[in-house]
Amino acid sequence: MTTLPEKTDKSLGLVIDLDICVGCHACVTSCKEWNTGGYSAPLTDQEPYGADPHGAFLNRVHSYEVDNDHWKGTVHFPRSCLHCETPDCVTVCPTGASYKREEDGIVLVNPDTCIGCKLCSWACPYGAREYDYDEGVMKKCTLCVDRIYNETIPEEDRVPACVKACPTGARAFGDLADPNSAVSQNVAARDGFNLLDEFGYKPVNKYLPPRKASDRTPQIAAEPQAETTGSALEKLFAWADRALSR
Amino acid sequence: MHPAYSVILFTTSSGAGYGLLFWLSLAHVIGAQPVAGWGFFAGLFIALGLITLGLLSSTFHLGRPERAWRALSQWRSSWLSREGVAALATYVPAGVLWLMSLLGIAGWLTLPLALLSAIGAVATVWCTGMIYASLRTIREWHMPQVPYVYLANAAASGALLLVLLHAFAGRDIRLVSLIALLALGLAGALKLIYWRRIDAEPGAYTADMALGLKGVKRQLEPPHSRPNYVMREMGYDVARRHAETLRRSVLLWGFLLPGLMLAFQALTGGLGPVLMPVAVTAAAAGLVTERWLFFAEATHLSTLYYGNQRA
Ligand code: SF4
Ligand code: SF4
Ligand code: SF4
Numbered sequence: 289m290t291t292l293p294e295k296t297d298k299s300l301g302l303v304i305d306l307d308i309c310v311g312c313h314a315c316v317t318s319c320k321e322w323n324t325g326g327y328s329a330p331l332t333d334q335e336p337y338g339a340d341p342h343g344a345f346l347n348r349v350h351s352y353e354v355d356n357d358h359w360k361g362t363v364h365f366p367r368s369c370l371h372c373e374t375p376d377c378v379t380v381c382p383t384g385a386s387y388k389r390e391e392d393g394i395v396l397v398n399p400d401t402c403i404g405c406k407l408c409s410w411a412c413p414y415g416a417r418e419y420d421y422d423e424g425v426m427k428k429c430t431l432c433v434d435r436i437y438n439e440t441i442p443e444e445d446r447v448p449a450c451v452k453a454c455p456t457g458a459r460a461f462g463d464l465a466d467p468n469s470a471v472s473q474n475v476a477a478r479d480g481f482n483l484l485d486e487f488g489y490k491p492v493n494k495y496l497p498p499r500k501a502s503d504r505t506p507q508i509a510a511e512p513q514a515e516t517t518g519s520a521l522e523k524l525f526a527w528a529d530r531a532l533s534r
Numbered sequence: 535m536h537p538a539y540s541v542i543l544f545t546t547s548s549g550a551g552y553g554l555l556f557w558l559s560l561a562h563v564i565g566a567q568p569v570a571g572w573g574f575f576a577g578l579f580i581a582l583g584l585i586t587l588g589l590l591s592s593t594f595h596l597g598r599p600e601r602a603w604r605a606l607s608q609w610r611s612s613w614l615s616r617e618g619v620a621a622l623a624t625y626v627p628a629g630v631l632w633l634m635s636l637l638g639i640a641g642w643l644t645l646p647l648a649l650l651s652a653i654g655a656v657a658t659v660w661c662t663g664m665i666y667a668s669l670r671t672i673r674e675w676h677m678p679q680v681p682y683v684y685l686a687n688a689a690a691s692g693a694l695l696l697v698l699l700h701a702f703a704g705r706d707i708r709l710v711s712l713i714a715l716l717a718l719g720l721a722g723a724l725k726l727i728y729w730r731r732i733d734a735e736p737g738a739y740t741a742d743m744a745l746g747l748k749g750v751k752r753q754l755e756p757p758h759s760r761p762n763y764v765m766r767e768m769g770y771d772v773a774r775r776h777a778e779t780l781r782r783s784v785l786l787w788g789f790l791l792p793g794l795m796l797a798f799q800a801l802t803g804g805l806g807p808v809l810m811p812v813a814v815t816a817a818a819a820g821l822v823t824e825r826w827l828f829f830a831e832a833t834h835l836s837t838l839y840y841g842n843q844r845a
Contacts (some may be wrong), residue, residue, distance in 0.1 A: 291611050306747075316757070340760050348757035350839060356749035365745060367757075367839060376670065382605035382615035401604055404597020406767065407614055410535075413671045413739075415764040415836030424597025481746045484739065484835070487670070495746055 292378055296393035299465035300431055301371050301492035302448065303475055307499045309458040311351050311364030318453035319347040319368070319429075326434045328399065332422035344418040346429040347450055359498040366459070368450070369416040369429035370483065370491030371395050376411040386426070393465075393492060394431045402426050413487055436461070464492050535672065536770040537829035540595040545662060546691070546818070546825050548588025548621075549684065552655035553692015554581040555628055557713075559652035561696075562644065569644045573703045575635040580695065582628060589621060613668050617661035624654030659688045666828075673845065674732045674832040683728055686721035691821055693717045694792060697799070698814050701806025711799040718796065718817075722789035725824065729781060732831065737844045744838035753841045768834035772827070780827055788820020 323346055324331040333343030347368040354363045371393055378386050378395060385402035388395045397408070397417075402425040409417040409426060417428045432448035435441065445452065451459045462471035471494075474480070480494035516522060558577045561567035567574050593599040606622065608615040627650035634644060663681030670676050693714035700707045741750040761769065772780075792813040799806055833845045 311755075313757075342758065342760050342762050342766075344763065345758075348762075350753060350757050351755040352745065352747075353751040353754050354745075354747055354749055355751055356747070358748070362754060363745075363747065376668075379611040380614065380665075380668070382608050382612045382618065383601070384604070384608050401601065402598065403601045403604055405595070405605065405614060406597075407612075407665070409764070409767065410669055410834070411671055413744075413835035415768065415834075415839055418763045419597065419767070421597075421763070483746050484744050484838075485746070486743055487739065487835070497747065 292374060292388055293390040296373075296389070296465070297391050298463045299371075299373070299393040299492045300436070300462070301393070301464045301471075301494070302368070302431075302451065303460045303462070303464075303471045303480060303494045303496065304366050305458045305460075305478075305496040306363055306365065307458075307496060308456045309349075309364040309366060309454075310456055311349055311362075312455060313349050314453045314455055315366060315450035315459060316345060316347050316349055318449045320345055322432065322435065322449035323427075323430065326432070327396075327430045328427045330423070331427060332420050334421050344420045344427045346418070346427060354498075358500050360501065363498060366450075367414065367416065368493075369395060369412075369431075370414060370489075370493035371429075371431060373490035373492060375489045377408040377417065380407045380411045382407070394433055395428070396430055396433065397426050397428055399423070399425050399427075413484055413489070414491075431461075464494065535829045535832040535834060536767050537826045538595055540591045542822060542825045542829070544588040544592035544595070545684070546588075546687075546821050547591065548585045549659060549662070549688035550691035550695060550818075550821075551581045551584030551586075551588060552624075552659050553688040553690070554584070554695045555624070555692070556652050556655040556689065557692050557696045559628075559631075559648040559655070562648040563652070569631065569635050569640050570638045571635075573699060573705070575632070577696065577699050578628065578632040578635060580699070581692075582625075582632060585621070585624075613661050613664040617658060617665060620654060620658040620661050624651060624658055627651045627654065655688075656685065659685050671835045672832045673735060673737055674828075677728070677731060679724060679728045679731065683721070683724050686717065686724050687821060687824070690714065690717040690721040691817060694796075694810075694814050694817050697796065697806070698810040701799075701810045706803060707799050707806045707810075708801075708803040711796045711803075715793060715796040715800055718789060718793050722785065722793070725784070725789075737833065739835055739838060739845055741838045741843050744835070750843075753839075756840065764836055765840055768836050769840055770830060771833075771837075772830040777827060777831055780823055784820050784824045784827065786820070787816045788824055789817075792817040792820075 320331060331344045335341050350365040352363050352365055378388050383401050383403055385398045386408045404424040406419055409419060417426050420427045435448060436446050438446060447461050451461045460471050462469045464472055466472060475494045478496045480496050482491050554577060558567060593602050596602060605615055605618045609619050627647040631644060631647045631651060660681050663684030666675040667680040697707055697710045697714050700710050742748055795809045795813040835845050838845050
């Protein structure tokens with residue numbers, strides 16, 4: 289059914305900390321690795337060793353130059369489906385393949401009924417859906433639905449693959465509808481925000497801004513001047529040093 | 535947006551088919567086109583042929599054409615699904631009419647069938663337009679004019695085909711030429727208004743909003759070395775100057791040239807079999823270009839993540 293649920297019991301999602309993401313793409317590769325064998329399997333590539341390699345990835349990391357009074361420099365920016373509360377990517381689907389789960393708010397595509405019309409990807413302002421050219425169906429972040437409830441793997445692994453892989457801990461997973469969850473608390477403490485909030489799809493995933501850069505430049509003690517005797521030999525060495533380091 | 539040829543062909547071809555179906559049905563309802571005549575039979579055949587060609591072409595656009603039937607299920611929320619339902623439903627009265635015409639059966643039944651065919655044609659084209667107009671992510675599509683542009687183009691191209699048929703059948707083409715001229719004029723005017731509107735509006739969303747950060751200067755590094763699906767599908771960009779040239783040729787071939795020929799025929803009623811094939815060919819080239827531009831000039835919000843500053 290491609291009508292949206294009135295409300296969901298939970299709002300599972302990710303919180304991405306732009307302050308500590310170092311743009312290493314570990315989440316990208318682990319996402320690809322897990323999902324090419326999981327719910328969305330296979331995630332195909334086209335011309336992987338040719339002149340124009342491309343393929344379906346469910347998570348991408350951009351790097352931007354940002355300059356504001358808060359932060360000046362590079363911001364690494366992971367981007368995946370935000371599991372929005374009121375997204376048209378679900379309602380435009382003609383087949384019912386694209387749907388939002390009532391129990392946890394995860395937005396999924398059923399790969400067995402999708403006809404590959406691509407309309408849902410047109411309706412997503414975040415560019416979060418990627419068409420699989422070989423399979424002929426739409427692929428998107430599954431919030432690792434096949435990990436987070438998976439009782440055949442150790443409990444500590446029941447988090448999304450990208451969260452597990454991130455070496456800096458820039459990605460967190462949890463229920464954003466629960467104000468007491470660790471993710472919600474962190475969002476509240478750090479002024480977490482929505483992407484393209486004005487557009488109104490009400491994303492569940494939140495982003496944490498880069499922390500304000502320190503305005504104190506580190507004080508480094510000046511190197512003490514070497515003692516000189518002013519002898520001719522010393523002048524000769526000084527001259528040789530200058531001549532050779534030219 | 536990437537202009538996919540299957541979709542361009544689908545919308546122009548089926549648009550002309552539904553336009554022709556609409557005018558033929560209307561002509562029958564007012565008593566100007568008897569069911570048993572050769573003209574009605576051939577006209578319906580061409581209309582249904584164009585519609586079918588378009589629908590087949592649109593299934594080529596699908597990744598899984600064999601599952602196309604599933605698209606009929608979500609008419610409650612999806613305009614694409616509604617379009618499929620309307621298209622199939624229109625086949626019923628139009629198909630029965632065509633069979634009756636083939637077998638030479640006349641009777642009161644043709645009247646409601648023709649009426650239903652006309653309504654079905656309008657409904658289907660409306661749904662096609664709404665698929666685009668309902669997408670808030672593309673400002674050049676999310677406009678109230680869009681479904682009317684689709685309707686007017688269908689009406690104009692269908693009317694041109696009707697004049698062509700009348701000309702070959704040796705019938706008086708003055709009135710149908712006038713009708714076609716009015717439809718073409720309306721379509722041209724709507725398109726001009728549409729272009730004016732999209733040129734005047736700079737786009738309400740910025741890269742800063744997309745990233746939720748102030749002062750986004752540029753994308754230093756894209757996430758991938760070669761364009762991905764999003765860039766291939768949504769990142770298509772036609773050069774401004776190029777678009778201007780194409781707009782002019784749409785006006786020339788799609789509207790001005792066929793319009794002049796229609797005007798000549800509306801006045802004199804002559805030269806139909808000579809002029810109409812030229813007019814139809816020119817209009818087809820113009821309208822296909824118009825549909826190509828509709829895609830190529832559309833900017834998608836996801837381009838904000840790929841270096842576009844405003845959309
Ligand atoms: S991010 Fe895009 S694909 Fe994901 S729910 Fe929102 S609109 Fe849909
Ligand atoms: S591509 Fe698949 S999931 Fe997306 S709208 Fe079409 S049928 Fe639905
Ligand atoms: S939650 Fe899973 S599917 Fe989504 S981006 Fe992370 S690894 Fe990929």
